[in-house]
Amino acid sequence: MCLAIPGIIEELEGEWAKVRVGGVTVEANVALVPGAALGDYVLVHAGYAIQRLTQEDAEESLELLREFSEFQESLDEGK
Numbered sequence: 001m002c003l004a005i006p007g008i009i010e011e012l013e014g015e016w017a018k019v020r021v022g023g024v025t026v027e028a029n030v031a032l033v034p035g036a037a038l039g040d041y042v043l044v045h046a047g048y049a050i051q052r053l054t055q056e057d058a059e060e061s062l063e064l065l066r067e068f069s070e071f072q073e074s075l076d077e078g079k
Contacts, residue, residue, distance in 0.1 A: 004045035005065070006058035009038055019044055022062070 007021035007028075015031045019042060030036040030049045041058035042049035053061070 002045065004043040004050060006041055006053055006061045007044055008058070009036060009040045009042060009049075012036070012038055017042075017049065019049065 005021050007019035007026070009017045009030070010020050010025065011018040012030070015029050017028050017030045017036065018025050019028045021044060026044060026047075028042070028044045028047055028049045030042070033040075033042055033049045033052055036042060036049060036052065041053040041055055043051045043053060
């Protein structure tokens with residue numbers, strides 16, 4: 001399964017950004033998101049920012065991912 005994860009741009013140099021995804025910082029190319037700026041929320045997939053998000057959309061996506069992870073853990077515990 002492929003998944004794009006929301007994060008916030010913390011550093012930006014040319015077409016490369018450091019994006020904080022939860023507690024982890026990843027490097028992502030932002031060439032596909034014209035006008036990307038510090039503080040923007042973006043979806044990151046395979047090393048590329050592919051879309052800008054509102055803060056609310058990013059937080060909702062992260063919450064859904066947390067819920068999915070908790071659900072998966074509960075299934076694993078039941079084995």
